[in-house]
Amino acid sequence: MNILLTGGSGQVGFELRRQLCLLGEVLAPTRAELDLADPQAVEGWLARHQPDLIVNAAAYTAVDKAEAEPELAHRLNAELPAQLAAYSAARGQWLLHYSSDYVYPGSGDRPWQEGDATGPLGVYGASKLAGDLAVEQSGCPQLIFRTSWVYSTRGHNFLRTMLRLGRERDSLKVVDDQVGAPTPARLIAQVSALALHRVLGPEGSEAAFPPGLYHLAPRGETSWCGFAQEIFRQAAAAGQGLAIAPEGVAPIPTADYPTPARRPLNSRLACAKLEQALGITLPDWRAQLALTLQELCQP
Numbered sequence: 001m002n003i004l005l006t007g008g009s010g011q012v013g014f015e016l017r018r019q020l021c022l023l024g025e026v027l028a029p030t031r032a033e034l035d036l037a038d039p040q041a042v043e044g045w046l047a048r049h050q051p052d053l054i055v056n057a058a059a060y061t062a063v064d065k066a067e068a069e070p071e072l073a074h075r076l077n078a079e080l081p082a083q084l085a086a087y088s089a090a091r092g093q094w095l096l097h098y099s100s101d102y103v104y105p106g107s108g109d110r111p112w113q114e115g116d117a118t119g120p121l122g123v124y125g126a127s128k129l130a131g132d133l134a135v136e137q138s139g140c141p142q143l144i145f146r147t148s149w150v151y152s153t154r155g156h157n158f159l160r161t162m163l164r165l166g167r168e169r170d171s172l173k174v175v176d177d178q179v180g181a182p183t184p185a186r187l188i189a190q191v192s193a194l195a196l197h198r199v200l201g202p203e204g205s206e207a208a209f210p211p212g213l214y215h216l217a218p219r220g221e222t223s224w225c226g227f228a229q230e231i232f233r234q235a236a237a238a239g240q241g242l243a244i245a246p247e248g249v250a251p252i253p254t255a256d257y258p259t260p261a262r263r264p265l266n267s268r269l270a271c272a273k274l275e276q277a278l279g280i281t282l283p284d285w286r287a288q289l290a291l292t293l294q295e296l297c298q299p
């Protein structure tokens with residue numbers, strides 16, 4: 001089986017390359033080899049390589065920059081998934097796609113369920129929602145994993161930014177009224193491989209894991225401030241030389257940290273549907289952070 005993995009250099013894509021090789025040959029073209037912003041290039045690539053399965057981990061993820069580049073965000077996050085879904089639908093093949101907590105309006109404090117009304121607050125969220133809807137409407141056999149607050153040992157993410165700042169400074173102000181679950185890219189890739197193994201398994205086993213939209217995040221919740229404090233607590237315990245202690249992180253409201261794109265205050269995702277369908281218990285976000293820190297901090 002040939003698997004097209006887009007975004008193989010990204011946080012989730014990099015981890016997927018380690019996991020998907022158990023399912024088939026992973027073709028993960030780099031940006032230099034395939035510019036996903038170019039629909040003709042994508043069409044040509046698909047015609048040449050004829051993948052049997054597509055895992056779309058590519059996205060335009062610069063939330064603030066998206067406000068100034070709505071066309072590019074729309075191309076990557078809405079048109080590209082539509083194009084990949086149309087290819088998959090025409091062949092009756094599976095597509096795995098990733099969505100974001102930013103499709104929700106961020107109100108209230110109840111964890112979002114998969115069937116809840118959406119209401120993105122900015123260009124990025126709107127473009128991701130358009131991509132989800134295009135995949136859903138394509139009719140291809142599909143899995144959409146909607147996740148939140150992704151971090152990993154690579155790339156631009158909150159964990160790496162905090163570790164850098166925590167070595168340089170002894171105090172920081174961090175937003176405390178946005179709540180969600182930090183999700184390591186490794187966990188997303190593990191669950192993705194497990195789910196794909198189920199749906200691609202022996203004939204007739206698909207019913208064991210129905211296609212559709214699933215929330216995917218670790219158990220528990222925190223704010224960005226709480227996440228920062230836990231990073232510094234665990235990193236110090238792991239012997240990292242930090243200038244800052246957890247108490248050095250001061251909570252501030254979102255209003256005191258203005259950004260070009262509005263952020264949802266409530267990014268909680270209810271993940272019971274995924275746990276039940278796969279027969280798994282998602283781990284707690286703190287234990288997942290410890291695993292990632294171990295990998296990042298080992299000499």
Ligand SMILES: NC(=O)c1ccc[n+]([C@@H]2O[C@H](COP(=O)([O-])OP(=O)(O)OC[C@H]3O[C@@H](n4cnc5c(N)ncnc54)[C@H](OP(=O)(O)O)[C@@H]3O)[C@@H](O)[C@H]2O)c1
Nearest residue numbers: 007009010011012031036037058059061098100147149150
């Ligand atoms: N990051 C989060 O906090 C978060 C939260 C919720 C959901 N998600 C979703 O999770 C999925 C994975 O996110 P991530 O954090 O792994 O993303 P990421 O680290 O930003 O990676 C994005 C990937 O897309 C590729 N890409 C973007 N534009 C491209 C183009 N024109 N041509 C070729 N490749 C292009 C990037 O390639 P280069 O390396 O060449 O740039 C990179 O491999 C996405 O669907 C995202 O929306 C992310």
